[in-house]
């Protein structure tokens with residue numbers, strides 16, 4: 190696998206409405222999309238910084254993994270996503286290199302992208318997402 194760039198950084202927030210003003214008013218970024226990802230029980234808000242995005246994640250259900258993360262850590266940086274050409278191939282490459290996977294096959298993420306997660310045990314404790322068009 191050879192990621193081309195950091196696709197996005199995921200940040201868990203209790204409320205998009207409370208979090209968005211920091212990114213817009215302090216950092217001067219523009220929220221260009223708000224999207225609910227039912228599969229992951231989150232509502233997301235996106236900002237662009239160069240070719241990298243900031244993805245704010247608000248839980249839409251108490252059993253969302255983001256809700257549990259906020260309960261445990263109070264929110265904050267949740268994951269880092271690398272852009273790859275083909276998510277399934279990248280997951281296979283990671284597994285072949287001895288990396289523990291959360292997803293053996295890609296699933297649907299925000300913005301119509303395919304995503305797959307690597308287990309933090311294998312990634313220096315940073316939840317790592319692989320993200321691509323296929």
Ligand code: ZN
Pocket residue numbers: 197199244268270318
């Ligand atoms: Zn993500």
